[in-house]
Amino acid sequence: MHCYPPGTPLLSLLAGLALLAPTSAEDIKQTPVYARIKAAIDRVPAIDTHEHLRAYDRLPTRVSTPGGTAMTLYSIWSGSYFPWINPLSPWPTNGNFHTWWQDAQHNFDNARATSFYRSMLPAFADLYGVDFDTITAEQAVALNARIVENYRTDKWLHEVIVEKANIELMLIDKYWNRLNFDREYRFTAPVLNVTELMRGSHPDQFTSDNDSPYVFARQRNLPTATLDDYLAVIDTIFTTAVRADAVCLKSTQAYQRSLTYEPVTHTRAAAIYGKAPDAITAAEQRDFEDFMFWQVCGLSEKHDLPFQIHTGQARVQGSNPLLLVDAIAAHPNTKFILFHGGYPWIGETGVIAMRHRNVWIDSCWLPTLSYTMAKRAYREWLEAVPSDRILWGADTVHAEGIYAMTAFTRRCLAEALAEKVVRNELREPHALRIGRQVMRDNALQLFPKLNRMLWRNK
Numbered sequence: 115m116h117c118y119p120p121g122t123p124l125l126s127l128l129a130g131l132a133l134l135a136p137t138s139a140e141d142i143k144q145t146p147v148y149a150r151i152k153a154a155i156d157r158v159p160a161i162d163t164h165e166h167l168r169a170y171d172r173l174p175t176r177v178s179t180p181g182g183t184a185m186t187l188y189s190i191w192s193g194s195y196f197p198w199i200n201p202l203s204p205w206p207t208n209g210n211f212h213t214w215w216q217d218a219q220h221n222f223d224n225a226r227a228t229s230f231y232r233s234m235l236p237a238f239a240d241l242y243g244v245d246f247d248t249i250t251a252e253q254a255v256a257l258n259a260r261i262v263e264n265y266r267t268d269k270w271l272h273e274v275i276v277e278k279a280n281i282e283l284m285l286i287d288k289y290w291n292r293l294n295f296d297r298e299y300r301f302t303a304p305v306l307n308v309t310e311l312m313r314g315s316h317p318d319q320f321t322s323d324n325d326s327p328y329v330f331a332r333q334r335n336l337p338t339a340t341l342d343d344y345l346a347v348i349d350t351i352f353t354t355a356v357r358a359d360a361v362c363l364k365s366t367q368a369y370q371r372s373l374t375y376e377p378v379t380h381t382r383a384a385a386i387y388g389k390a391p392d393a394i395t396a397a398e399q400r401d402f403e404d405f406m407f408w409q410v411c412g413l414s415e416k417h418d419l420p421f422q423i424h425t426g427q428a429r430v431q432g433s434n435p436l437l438l439v440d441a442i443a444a445h446p447n448t449k450f451i452l453f454h455g456g457y458p459w460i461g462e463t464g465v466i467a468m469r470h471r472n473v474w475i476d477s478c479w480l481p482t483l484s485y486t487m488a489k490r491a492y493r494e495w496l497e498a499v500p501s502d503r504i505l506w507g508a509d510t511v512h513a514e515g516i517y518a519m520t521a522f523t524r525r526c527l528a529e530a531l532a533e534k535v536v537r538n539e540l541r542e543p544h545a546l547r548i549g550r551q552v553m554r555d556n557a558l559q560l561f562p563k564l565n566r567m568l569w570r571n572k
């Protein structure tokens with residue numbers, strides 16, 4: 115049985131084996147430089163600039179089981195980005211895990227290399243000790259049971275997000291309740307999502323009262339008869355958000371329309387305002403939204419709320435961040451944050467930040483879209499843009515997703531930095547500083563209010 119010399123320390127043997135592995139020569143993760151940078155990045159209490167975490171009793175993907183409503187393995191996958199490009203068998207009406215797994219075990223067959231799948235693996239590996247690539251039926255049953263158990267109280271959320279993912283603060287984009295700024299956890303900070311209010315040419319444009327400035331106005335006896343009334347209501351919403359400690363704005367209009375926003379006049383917008391959805395033309399609605407976007411750029415500066423804008427992967431035909439450049443150039447005192455690195459237009463995003471000092475790049479969600487492109491993006495951006503203008507966020511809805519995507523990002527950033535260090539393109543102490551900037555310091559600088567909300571080491 116003993117095929118190695120007695121007394122050889124097991125660890126050095128394992129290290130030797132790792133060096134012999136066929137891919138190790140090209141794998142930066144096998145180097146001591148990577149190990150040091152990764153360990154340092156792991157220690158940084160992160161500031162996560164973009165999440166959609168709801169209050170514990172409102173988590174969105176619970177399902178019914180024989181034991182009652184529960185978070186299950188299905189809930190974890192259905193709340194992830196995996197179903198965006200892969201099949202996910204529906205939760206069965208009998209609520210039985212075995213029934214589901216019988217079907218669902220094959221959902222992963224074509225997903226093995228995709229980042230939507232792989233970005234979730236750190237949660238199973240690190241939180242549950244399960245290698246999902248090789249999971250057996252028995253392991254799946256046990257994993258599901260542990261997930262159900264973990265979510266019986268909100269303790270699991272705190273434990274995973276604060277201790278395991280090492281996140282100190284996260285910005286919450288409540289796209290389900292856009293005018294609500296409550297902080298459900300001490301580690302969350304509110305964001306004002308302006309997506310819908312930029313569409314408000316008429317009260318009937320809103321499907322949800324939660325999003326409607328008209329409902330907001332009615333509750334406060336504010337008039338909405340004219341465009342100027344509406345703009346005053348919007349300004350009041352901004353004031354309310356600032357008082358509630360909202361730290362920035364967020365738009366996801368890239369899912370609905372092109373990011374080309376023309377400078378439309380007040381006269382033109384006033385003539386359109388108040389037209390019902392069945393009377394307004396598509397061109398008029400677009401012009402109204404263009405006008406409102408420019409208004410919001412001005413309000414962003416006025417209320418010192420940097421503007422997070424979803425760019426890239428959405429409506430692909432209209433989400434290239436280059437479409438925003440005229441509006442960015444016209445508002446030099448508004449701080450624009452280009453989300454998701456503009457995937458797949460990461461080079462375009464880099465050059466916009468290179469040319470405009472009022473632009474920051476947020477890599478949130480990017481490693482989950484494509485790990486390879488995210489790593490390339492970090493390397494390229496650090497060459498084109500000062501290191502204090504790159505941010506990160508996980509962008510998901512439950513503890514496992516937040517943990518996994520945070521771990522995935524820390525690994526990706528550590529790889530990108532370590533590659534520069536081994537090529538002598540960057541000194542190691544500088545790489546460590548950049549790692550800390552991206553994971554934490556840049557967010558504290560861009561959103562100074564967050565410094566008041568820090569709660570660790572107090």
Ligand SMILES: [Zn+2]
Binds near residue numbers: 164165166287509510
């Ligand atoms: Zn998001």
